[in-house]
Amino acid sequence: MLSPNLNDYDALYSSFNWEEESKLLEGLPGGKGLNIAHEAVDRHANSHLKDTVAIRVIRKNKMLDDYTYSSLKTETSKFANVLSSLGIQKGEGVFTLLGRVPELYISALGALKYQAVFCPLFSVFGPEPVFQRLSKGEAKVLVTTKAFFENKIKQLLDRLPSLKLVLLVDINEDISEKILSYSKWMEQVSGKFQISPTAAEDPALLHFTSGTTGMPKGALHVHKAVYTHYVTGKYVLDFHEGDVFWCTADPGWVTGTSYGIIAPLVNGVTSIVDEEEFDAMRWYGLLESQKISVWYTAPTAIRRLMRVDLNPKETYNLKNLRLVLSVGEPLHAEAVVWGQKAFGAPVLDNWWQTETGGIMIANYRSLKVKPGSMGKPLPGVAAGIADVEGDKIKIISSPEVQGHLVLRKDLPSMFRTYLHEEARYQKCFRGEWYLTGDLAKIDADGYFWFVGRADDIIKTSGHMVGPFEVESTLMKHPAVAEAAVIGKPEPSIGELVKAFVVLKDGYEDSNDMKMEITGFARKEMGPAVAPKEIEFVENLPKTRSGKILRRLLKARELGLPEGDLSTLETN
Ligand code: ATP
Ligand code: MG
Numbered sequence: 001m002l003s004p005n006l007n008d009y010d011a012l013y014s015s016f017n018w019e020e021e022s023k024l025l026e027g028l029p030g031g032k033g034l035n036i037a038h039e040a041v042d043r044h045a046n047s048h049l050k051d052t053v054a055i056r057v058i059r060k061n062k063m064l065d066d067y068t069y070s071s072l073k074t075e076t077s078k079f080a081n082v083l084s085s086l087g088i089q090k091g092e093g094v095f096t097l098l099g100r101v102p103e104l105y106i107s108a109l110g111a112l113k114y115q116a117v118f119c120p121l122f123s124v125f126g127p128e129p130v131f132q133r134l135s136k137g138e139a140k141v142l143v144t145t146k147a148f149f150e151n152k153i154k155q156l157l158d159r160l161p162s163l164k165l166v167l168l169v170d171i172n173e174d175i176s177e178k179i180l181s182y183s184k185w186m187e188q189v190s191g192k193f194q195i196s197p198t199a200a201e202d203p204a205l206l207h208f209t210s211g212t213t214g215m216p217k218g219a220l221h222v223h224k225a226v227y228t229h230y231v232t233g234k235y236v237l238d239f240h241e242g243d244v245f246w247c248t249a250d251p252g253w254v255t256g257t258s259y260g261i262i263a264p265l266v267n268g269v270t271s272i273v274d275e276e277e278f279d280a281m282r283w284y285g286l287l288e289s290q291k292i293s294v295w296y297t298a299p300t301a302i303r304r305l306m307r308v309d310l311n312p313k314e315t316y317n318l319k320n321l322r323l324v325l326s327v328g329e330p331l332h333a334e335a336v337v338w339g340q341k342a343f344g345a346p347v348l349d350n351w352w353q354t355e356t357g358g359i360m361i362a363n364y365r366s367l368k369v370k371p372g373s374m375g376k377p378l379p380g381v382a383a384g385i386a387d388v389e390g391d392k393i394k395i396i397s398s399p400e401v402q403g404h405l406v407l408r409k410d411l412p413s414m415f416r417t418y419l420h421e422e423a424r425y426q427k428c429f430r431g432e433w434y435l436t437g438d439l440a441k442i443d444a445d446g447y448f449w450f451v452g453r454a455d456d457i458i459k460t461s462g463h464m465v466g467p468f469e470v471e472s473t474l475m476k477h478p479a480v481a482e483a484a485v486i487g488k489p490e491p492s493i494g495e496l497v498k499a500f501v502v503l504k505d506g507y508e509d510s511n512d513m514k515m516e517i518t519g520f521a522r523k524e525m526g527p528a529v530a531p532k533e534i535e536f537v538e539n540l541p542k543t544r545s546g547k548i549l550r551r552l553l554k555a556r557e558l559g560l561p562e563g564d565l566s567t568l569e570t571n
Contacts, residue, residue, distance in 0.1 A: 004365040006235040016379035022227040032197040036226045037112035040265035045073035057273040077193035079110025082185045090115040092140040103169040107143045119206035122252030127152045129566030200224035207254040209354040210543045211567040218419035228358035228413035233263035236362045243269040247296040253545040254354040280308045291320040298328040300546035333372035357413030373447040382408035393430035405440040406433040458487030459494045479507040486554040499531035509536035543567040
């Protein structure tokens, strides 16, 4: 067993220094600054890793598309040269509307080399959400497919005056001066590109938030974010040379960039990309055939695997799997315990957000895992629980007290603004603290526990109830596959706790079952907090990044407008 990179959490936490830790990142040759693509690709292409596979894309037809660090350097240089020959300027927006195809990775890293600002979009977005983001982000270039162009983009062109070029990855000839063939342009440029001086604070990445709580915001990150990609890759994902890593996140979401592209490459490991969507058996097959050692996925995926009646460790050879990690939503204790047994590897929950650009609170291989907890702050990250009232903030020092989860803002990957929403950005800060919008508490051992989003908290009979707590309890019942909890206005008690429950296969949605689950919840958590109403549903509404849209359940329950649903997963 490889020993963990992070051996002594307390020692590293107390001595941590970002500059010192990121010393391995060499910066651009000649002291010309810091560029993410150089650290992720070119640095390794000039080292003993040059022939190591950087990215392996498993195509829909099962063919393997391998890019070594050396070939990735050439391809991304070509893309940078294409941007240059087409007259794109540094700092301009290069967007993608693509599935997990090689061109996505090449465009992203090529754009970073060129110092354009890269922004990925969910490929399932319909025309309107695409329009909103392209216009808000002032996209200059869009890389997409012919079908997406025909179905979603063509009709928007008149409304997108700043969109200069559309590169289609699956045509061979240009259609017009504006609609070009990606491959044709890639063929006619050089595979050599020298990255211009890049300041660590130059803008690099734009990501729209998931829209779980409302209209998505465009969080802007700078090249210095690569420190976080590197450090979290080393200490949380515990990358070792020779690792094969698989991040299942959709590329339209920040995890798809930070951990689907950058972090594994910066750490010099091999990244597996699966072009297809979730399928339990195929996923297990992939873990086995690709000899995945580190696997980064999400609670929804783990819950879906839990619903399959199968013991993966007995059916598949998972002996290479050293570590499973999860992000995006709270990972229920049940799932942590199940996963550890089912995969034969620790399942480590970690917490972060689009705004933070990388993992901020995590469980680590070398620390005892408390199932249901998000773990402890990344070394280099100061996190706390605070009372916030208006402009005032007070850090709470006693354990087990619930409050706002806040982070000290001086972090390499912290967002530098919400694009065109400076006021909304400023509202996130109180002095040196950034308010995450989540509520949490810290236990006596310094572990952080997620309580809920500030917006989702339920006030019932004088109690503040976090949906996560109730959902976790419901998940302990053998018949419950998934649950989402909301507060429903009720004059006598403020709000009543209502649960939407998805049953596991083989359980009947009868009145008896309702009574049984209600009784179970009352016994576990007391009548004040247990759901007063339970409704069985087939599925829970989720964002494309796998988050339960409680605000939508609530709006529907109350007959209110449904709000922005651009990120709603519809299949
Ligand atoms: P929006 O900000 O548009 O409402 P969003 O907050 O869902 O959407 P993201 O930045 O993609 O957009 O998600 C970050 C949020 O996801 C966190 O603030 C937190 O609420 C939740 N989250 C992420 N990881 C975890 C985790 N491990 N445990 C609990 N919650 C998590
Ligand atoms: Mg958010």
